[in-house]
Amino acid sequence: MSILRLATTAAGVTLAGVLxxxxxxxxxxxxxxxxxxxxxxxxxxxxxxxxxxxxQAPVQAPAQVVPAGSAPAKAAPAPQAPTDYTALARRFVSxxxxxxxxxxxxxxxxxxxxxxxxxxxxxxxxNVYTSYVTxxxxxPFPASMRNDVAALATVLSSEQGTFVQASxxxxxxxxxxxxxxxxxxxxxxxxATNAVEKDLGLPQSTPHx
Numbered sequence: 334m335s336i337l338r339l340a341t342t343a344a345g346v347t348l349a350g351v352l353x354x355x356x357x358x359x360x361x362x363x364x365x366x367x368x369x370x371x372x373x374x375x376x377x378x379x380x381x382x383x384x385x386x387x388x389q390a391p392v393q394a395p396a397q398v399v400p401a402g403s404a405p406a407k408a409a410p411a412p413q414a415p416t417d418y419t420a421l422a423r424r425f426v427s428x429x430x431x432x433x434x435x436x437x438x439x440x441x442x443x444x445x446x447x448x449x450x451x452x453x454x455x456x457x458x459x460n461v462y463t464s465y466v467t468x469x470x471x472x473p474f475p476a477s478m479r480n481d482v483a484a485l486a487t488v489l490s491s492e493q494g495t496f497v498q499a500s501x502x503x504x505x506x507x508x509x510x511x512x513x514x515x516x517x518x519x520x521x522x523x524x525a526t527n528a529v530e531k532d533l534g535l536p537q538s539t540p541h542x
Contacts, residue, residue, distance in 0.1 A: 348451045348512065352440035352458060416475070422533040424472055429526075432465045448505060455500035462493035478532045485525035492518050 439457050444450045466489045474482050492515060499511040519540070527537045 347445050348443035348454060348508075349440050349445070352436050352443060352454070418475075418533055421472065421474070422535055425469075425529065425533055426535065428465065428468045428472070431468075432461050435461045435464075448502070448508070451508065452500045452502065455496050459493050459496035459500060462489050462496060466490055466493065478529070481525070481528040481532055485522075485529050488518065488522045488525045492522065 436458060439454050442450065443454055466486050469482060469486050469489070472482075495511055495514050495518070499508055499515075502508045502511070523538065523540060530537055
C-alpha cells in the first residue's frame with residue numbers, strides 16, 4: 334500500500350483522491366530475491382586471456398613443519414549461507430496489496446456531497462490501515478530491518494488516526510483540513526514504504542504523476 338500523489342480539485346482535496354492515494358502501482362512480481370550478503374563474488378579470470386609471460390609454473394611453498402607434540406592448527410569455520418528474504422518479501426507484497434485492493438473497492442463511492450457517506454468511507458479506510466499495521470508488525474522481519482518497519486508502522490498509524498477523526502466530523506468544513514493532513518502525510522508514507530521495499534529487494538513504489 335504505497336504512496337501516490339493525491340488528486341485535487343479547484344474546490345480542494347477530494348475524498349476519492351485521498352483513497353486513491355493509498356493504492357500502489359508497484360508490481361507484485363518481477364523482483365530479484367536478496368540475501369543478507371550484499372556484494373557478489375568477482376568472476377574468475379580466464380587463464381586463456383592471461384599474457385604469455387604470465388604462464389609460469391607455480392612456485393611451491395615449503396611444507397610447514399609442525400613441531401612434535403604441538404596440536405594441529407584448527408581449520409577456519411566455513412562461511413554460513415546467506416539468508417534468503419524471498420518468502421518474507423512475498424508476504425509483505427501480499428499485505429501491501431490487500432490494503433490497496435480494499436481502498437480501491439471503496440474510493441469510487443466517495444460523494445463529496447453526502448457527508449454521512451464520506452464519513453463511513455473514512456471509517457472503512459481507518460480499518461484498512463489498522464489491519465495493515467497489525468499485519469506489518471506480525472511479519473518476521475530481521476533485526477536489521479526493524480527500524481525501517483517501525484518507521485512505516487508509525488506513519489500508517491498516524492494516518493489511521495486521521496481517518497478516525499475524519500469519520501467523526503459534523504461538517505465538510507471540519508473534514509477538509511483532515512483531508513489535507515492526509516495529503517501532507519503522503520511523502521512520509523512513500524519514503525517509509527520505499528525503505529522497507531529496498532530492504533526486501535522489491536521495486537520502489539512511486540506516486541502518481
